[in-house]
Amino acid sequence: MIVTLIRESLAPQSLRGIVLKRRLMDILACPIDKHYPLDLHVFEEKEEIVEGLLVCSECGRWYPIMDEIPQLLPDDLREQRDELSWLSKWKENVPPRVLKEGKPFNLQLSG
Numbered sequence: 001m002i003v004t005l006i007r008e009s010l011a012p013q014s015l016r017g018i019v020l021k022r023r024l025m026d027i028l029a030c031p032i033d034k035h036y037p038l039d040l041h042v043f044e045e046k047e048e049i050v051e052g053l054l055v056c057s058e059c060g061r062w063y064p065i066m067d068e069i070p071q072l073l074p075d076d077l078r079e080q081r082d083e084l085s086w087l088s089k090w091k092e093n094v095p096p097r098v099l100k101e102g103k104p105f106n107l108q109l110s111g
């Protein structure tokens with residue numbers, strides 16, 4: 001136990017980042033159907049994922065990671081306008097399927 005703790009504290013920063021991310025992914029589930037793990041797309045990364053996208057393969061919903069915070073909200077609490085402008089900003093990195101068919105809203109529908 002003590003040996004493990006020392007090893008972790010000596011781990012390089014990059015390695016610690018990976019551990020944190022994996023741990024994050026393990027606890028994140030779709031708020032609608034509780035499906036996990038979610039598909040992760042990283043757009044911008046420092047020690048943590050700064051900007052990215054989580055996609056639920058069960059229901060097709062997508063969730064933004066903004067300023068290191070995963071926004072896993074039910075449909076009625078989501079800000080369509082803000083999230084679509086965010087999606088548009090990252091559209092070069094977003095999978096085409098999410099842009100066209102992503103739920104609860106996508107760039108195709110907003111036209």
Ligand SMILES: [Zn+2]
Pocket residue numbers: 030031032033034035056057058059060061
């Ligand atoms: Zn889902």
